[in-house]
Amino acid sequence: MAMLKESQIMKIHYVTAIGALIVVAVHIMMRIIMPYSMSLEYGNVIANYHNIPYAILLESILVLIAIHGFNGLRVILLELRQSKAWEDGVTILTIVAMMAVVAYGTRTILVAQGLGFE
Amino acid sequence: MEKKRAREKKEKEYPKTSVVLKVFRANRISGQPPHYDSIEVPVQRWTTVLDALLQAKQYKDPSISIRYSCRMATCGSCGMKINGIPRLACYTKVSELEGSTITVEPLSNFPHIRDLVADFSQFFSHHKRVKPFIENSEADIADPGTLTEFVQRPEDLDKFLQFSYCIKCGLCYSACPTVATDTKFPGPQALSQAYRYFADNRDTGSKERLDNVDERHGIWRCHFAGSCSVVCPKGVDPALGIQLLRGHLLGFSSNEKKIAEKKERLKRD
Numbered sequence: 016m017a018m019l020k021e022s023q024i025m026k027i028h029y030v031t032a033i034g035a036l037i038v039v040a041v042h043i044m045m046r047i048i049m050p051y052s053m054s055l056e057y058g059n060v061i062a063n064y065h066n067i068p069y070a071i072l073l074e075s076i077l078v079l080i081a082i083h084g085f086n087g088l089r090v091i092l093l094e095l096r097q098s099k100a101w102e103d104g105v106t107i108l109t110i111v112a113m114m115a116v117v118a119y120g121t122r123t124i125l126v127a128q129g130l131g132f133e
Numbered sequence: 134m135e136k137k138r139a140r141e142k143k144e145k146e147y148p149k150t151s152v153v154l155k156v157f158r159a160n161r162i163s164g165q166p167p168h169y170d171s172i173e174v175p176v177q178r179w180t181t182v183l184d185a186l187l188q189a190k191q192y193k194d195p196s197i198s199i200r201y202s203c204r205m206a207t208c209g210s211c212g213m214k215i216n217g218i219p220r221l222a223c224y225t226k227v228s229e230l231e232g233s234t235i236t237v238e239p240l241s242n243f244p245h246i247r248d249l250v251a252d253f254s255q256f257f258s259h260h261k262r263v264k265p266f267i268e269n270s271e272a273d274i275a276d277p278g279t280l281t282e283f284v285q286r287p288e289d290l291d292k293f294l295q296f297s298y299c300i301k302c303g304l305c306y307s308a309c310p311t312v313a314t315d316t317k318f319p320g321p322q323a324l325s326q327a328y329r330y331f332a333d334n335r336d337t338g339s340k341e342r343l344d345n346v347d348e349r350h351g352i353w354r355c356h357f358a359g360s361c362s363v364v365c366p367k368g369v370d371p372a373l374g375i376q377l378l379r380g381h382l383l384g385f386s387s388n389e390k391k392i393a394e395k396k397e398r399l400k401r402d
Contacts, residue, residue, distance in 0.1 A: 020347055021347050021348055021349055021351060021352075022347045022353070022382040022383065026383060029383075090354070093349055093354070094314050094315045094354065095314075097315060097316055097317045097350065102349055
């Protein structure tokens with residue numbers, strides 16, 4: 016069942032954590048250049064999504080946090096029970112959930128950008 | 134746990150002439166329910182908890198079950214929880230413990246057999262799984278004529294020496310919070326021994342050893358609580374061994390021979 020060794024998975028886990036720290040820091044800095052309430056105004060939000068580099072930043076936050084978070088959840092759930100069926104079930108479930116979250120988030124970014132999915 | 138130990142070390146000695154041993158009693162096989170027996174025993178300044186327990190067994194209640202052997206912190210047989218902390222009974226003086234009542238219980242995270250005796254079979258199976266011996270493909274013991282000396286410099290020895298002091302007493306295994314929830318986790322003892330043989334420059338058989346620890350319930354499940362290193366009676370730092378082995382698996386090791394071996398392993402996988 017295991018396609019990757021646990022050390023390879025944990026490398027991805029740590030790299031996504033470092034990556035997420037960087038992109039979230041940039042995201043927060045972008046939010047505080049104007050008053051917080053202003054940054055949530057409809058026009059500003061849409062303008063952010065139309066800014067391609069910023070949309071890429073949002074997409075990378077989504078991907079990095081989804082990978083890191085769902086792998087973290089997998090690790091926690093693995094400790095609950097020790098059986099092959101449970102381990103495989105938890106691994107498959109977290110991968111599917113991660114892909115669903117990334118797909119839904121990506122769809123939101125694309126829609127806000129005005130690229131299809133009207 | 135660390136605070137309690139530090140306080141006991143700081144105050145050093147609590148002179149007393151007698152103590153009450155609160156001994157955990159249970160026998161799963163005969164169905165005896167768990168309970169505590171309080172037994173008062175006279176003590177001297179140098180009396181250890183094991184001495185006190187043997188005194189109680191000899192003169193008060195011969196049915197108390199204890200596992201012990203060397204009485205000098207070498208065999209690792211008399212591990213038990215003393216006042217809630219995993220310690221060797223022969224290496225813990227009554228005078229260094231606070232209060233006049235000493236609670237003795239079997240080690241946590243081990244299946245219980247009777248009174249203060251725990252079952253070590255699972256612990257030793259984890260230990261065996263990491264191949265705790267030196268494997269060397271160049272050594273041919275079948276032909277005594279080809280036997281050679283494997284030279285080891287003091288610097289090479291320093292890399293793993295502290296880990297070779299492990300006496301397999303199980304105190305670190307008992308203190309480990311991961312073992313408490315995950316019985317497949319090898320535990321600090323087995324993982325630090327995996328590092329001990331991995332770091333030994335005479336060993337060339339780390340592939341299988343690393344494969345056995347680099348799995349779902351393996352080395353990555355360590356929470357780095359560090360309680361294993363706090364309770365070790367021999368001054369071994371299993372948490373350090375685990376982190377060093379993790380560093381190697383992540384590619385931070387500077388050991389060229391081992392890096393080459395790892396590349397070959399990944400290529401094969």
